[in-house]
Amino acid sequence: MKKIKNRIRRLRFDNNEMTQEELANLAGCTRQTIIALEQGKYLPSIELAFRIARAFGVSLEEVFQYEESG
Amino acid sequence: MSISQKGAVAQLLIFSGVLAGWLALFITNGTVFFWLDDGMKMAFYLIAGTGFALLVLMNAMISFFGRGNKPVSDERDKTIWRKASLWATGASYSVVVALLLVLSITYMEQDSTVVSVYFPLFIVLVGGVTLVLTQSIAALIYYNRQVHHEEN
Secondary structure, three states, X not given: OEEEEEOHHHHHHHOOOOOHHHHHHHHOOOHXXXXXXXXXXXXXXXHXXXXXXXXXXXXXXXXXXXXXXX | OOHHHHHHHHHHHHHHHHHHHHHHHHHHHOOOOHHHOHHHHHHHHHHHHHHHHHHHHHHXXXXXXXXXXEOOOOHHHHXXXXXXXXXXXXXXXXXXXXHHHHHHHHHHHXXXXXXXXXXXXXXXXXXXXXXXXXXXXXXXXXXXXXXXXXXX
């Protein structure tokens, strides 16, 4: 089973407790999409994934991890 | 709840109202053969027309007022509405085909080759209402489920 996980919630906390709204504004999406991403309910496009990583100033792999198990 | 999701709820409410209005018409008339009565026919078209007018008005208001300089919808909303539209198109097409089949069989059994001119409009309206109703229901289901961007 393949799964893509993300560390958005953790990274927000590490970035002066950035709010979901602030991240949404930086990434150019709605707050509801950030909520869905944190809940693992949405798998974003490559473009949005890069914009989120850029908002935190980190690489894509530091935000999204691809896991393959069982 | 995003504006786009609220739009789906409003769309569902408006067209549930249209469906309820039609149902009330059929119950009042006691038959689905409403096209035999001019008053009933006009009421049927008026109910559907009001529903579509409200839908256009709602979408225009969202476009004009939106959320200031913030996006009203993003790629997730667009993905969800695209998926919902696929379900809606399938459902609407099925309903239109089923109604055309019923119409054909009914007229063939009556040995009639003349079809009422009001049938096509009736079928188009029922197909349209099925489309927007299914679209709103599917969109609301997708908003609560895991969704993958279509390119992934």
